[in-house]
Amino acid sequence: MIPLSIGEIASILGGRLVPAGSAPEVAPSVDVLATVSAEIIDGSVQTDSRLVTDGSLFLALPGEVTDGHLFADAAVAGGAALVVCERELSLPVPQIVVANGVAALAALATEVVARVRAVGNLTVIAITGSNGKTTTKNLLREILSAQAPTVAPQGSFNNHVGAPISMLGITAQTRYLLVEMGASGSGEIARLVAIARPDVAVVLKVGLAHVGEFGGIDAVQAAKSEMVTSLPPSAVAILNADDFRVASMGDVTAARVVTFGLSESAAVRAENIEASATGTTFLAITPSGSAPVSLRILGEHHVLNALAALSVAEELGLDLAATIASLEAVPRAERWRMEVLTPESGVVVINDAYNASPDSTAAALKTLAQIIRPGERSVAVLGEMAELGEYANEEHDRVGRLAVRLNVQKLVVVGHNARHIHNAAGLEGSWDGESVLVKTAEEAYELLQNDLRRGDVVLVKSSKSAGLRFLGDRLGGVTP
Structure with missing residues (x-):
């Protein structure tokens, strides 16, 4: 995370600062609060005490299975320098008590992304879809990391907790921020979009994944369309031309629309697809030229993910040959994925x-x-x-x-x-x-x-x- 004073963090979160070792019944002095407020936090932000390292901010979130407050001591033992919690704890490090931990996380991520955007050259790329998010993110991470400092989530950190945690990994030097956005109900993607404010937004597919939670395919489409409905005209919406539900999102966004797919109408498309046990080959056709691609990733369906990644690279002005070289270097979609x-x-x-x-x-x-x-x-x-x-x-x-x-x-x-x-x-x-x-x-x-x-x-x-x-x-x- 970018360096922030504890006082700044408390202000951003709207929380109450409690110095290390304070007794609940004794109000800390002004001098003590001032000293603590000036301390700088620049480590990682974690909700899992096992991932904490020296200087981390540990966010104690209550959950359905367990309660992060129960692991605050373990987080401190692991090196946490600050704990954000929903109830005051007895700790040897400062803590900020907030009304809602998830809302506090969102507020912190919003502020950090905004600050880096204001002082740096940050471009935010967001990805959603019923299938293919993680594979497309991994392909883009390989492409963009070869060009400039890039932050992308590990695994499938794509929900209301994981996505903001990933965003908080950026620094002033970060050039590209990749955000994977999943949802199990309406409004969730909209909230993540409000935090990240994507410059480039990718929608891969509207399908039946998690449809039971949404209540129907139309509700899935409405939820995925939240990715593009609030984009400004300066942004780019990259849409799957082969999925009519995704393609129709071009009608509900102010952003410039770019399409990808197997359809001849797509701006970035593929021809001559061949799948084998060693990977998938195709001819990529883009506005900047055509070239063969040999994916090591198994499965013809991953061609669309590669086309989405190529579309982003095209919009960012990246060299086509270098982009394809990065695509071809990815050995697999992800652990346990093809x-x-x-x-x-x-x-x-x-x-x-x-x-x-x-x-x-x-x-x-x-x-x-x-x-x-x-x-x-x-x-x-x-x-x-x-x-x-x-x-x-x-x-x-x-x-x-x-x-x-x-x-x-x-x-x-x-x-x-x-x-x-x-x-x-x-x-x-x-x-x-x-x-x-x-x-x-x-x-x-x-x-x-x-x-x-x-x-x-x-x-x-x-x-x-x-x-x-x-x-x-x-x-x-x-x-x-």
């Missing part, structure tokens, strides 16, 4: 079980079907796609039928909540025993250990809650 594992058994495992929606599962199955060569057997190990609400049965049914139509040769369905995949595969009519339903990942592992043979290509796909990413690791020979 991650190719090659154990000594000779089986190829595609571990894509960090997240799953109907769209991403269909894309993963299509990739499996595309990369199979003669003599190889395709195996899909599928678990629940969570947070689909009333759409759950229908969408799991669709996945089962799709697996059959794509001629996936063996299907292992894991867990009661995914049973409609298995049932639909059997009802599709062309299968007899190729689909197996098991209760647990352990049962699936035992079944597959006895059944898999050299040359098999195995896709493991589920939502994170189903836990199949660990099954994928075991099948792929990854040691915990």
Whole structure:
């Protein structure tokens, strides 16, 4: 974080400053408050006490599972120099007591981004979409980091806590800030946009991911459109031309609109796409020229993510050859996202079980079907796609039928909540025993250990809650 005095932080948060070791019943003197207020904080901002280092600001947030206040002592032991909390604690470091920790975090991130923007040359790029946010962010991080100091979230820090924490990692030297914006309800993206004020905003897709929480696909579209509705005319909205719900967002933004996709109307598009077990190749066509791209990331669906990244680079005036070189250097989308594992058994495992929606599962199955060569057997190990609400049965049914139509040769369905995949595969009519339903990942592992043979290509796909990413690791020979 940029250097700020404790007094400035207290003012930004609208909180009450409590010096180190103060007794609740004794008001600190003016001199003590002045001395503490002048102390500078320039370390990281953390909500996880395990990530605290010397000089960190620890934000104690109450949560559904646990309460950050219970870990304040651990944070101090780890080196925290300041604690922001919702109730006064007995601590050997200063604390700022606020009414709402999440609101305080947002206020701090808003101020820090505004200050860096005012004194530096900061460009903020924000990304949202039902699928592909993290992959696109990772591609852009590789591109932009090669050009100038860049801050981007690790993993999927994209909610009302993770995104502001990522923003607070900037300094006066930061040239590019990448912000991944997720949401589970209306208003969440709008709040993040108000903090970051993006110069470039990317919308990838409107799909059924988390649709159960939103209440319908129209509500998902409305939530994702919050990315562009408040953009000023000076900003750029980069929209997926192949998704009509995303493309229509051009009608609700004052920003200049740039499109990407496979459509001939897209400003940045791809032709001659070829997918294999070693990656995906295509011809990128951009306003500044055309060039071949060889992604090491597996799956044709990641071409759209690469096109989105190319679109951002184009708007930033970056060299096309350098941009493509950075794209081609990315070895994988992310841990547990189309991650190719090659154990000594000779089986190829595609571990894509960090997240799953109907769209991403269909894309993963299509990739499996595309990369199979003669003599190889395709195996899909599928678990629940969570947070689909009333759409759950229908969408799991669709996945089962799709697996059959794509001629996936063996299907292992894991867990009661995914049973409609298995049932639909059997009802599709062309299968007899190729689909197996098991209760647990352990049962699936035992079944597959006895059944898999050299040359098999195995896709493991589920939502994170189903836990199949660990099954994928075991099948792929990854040691915990």
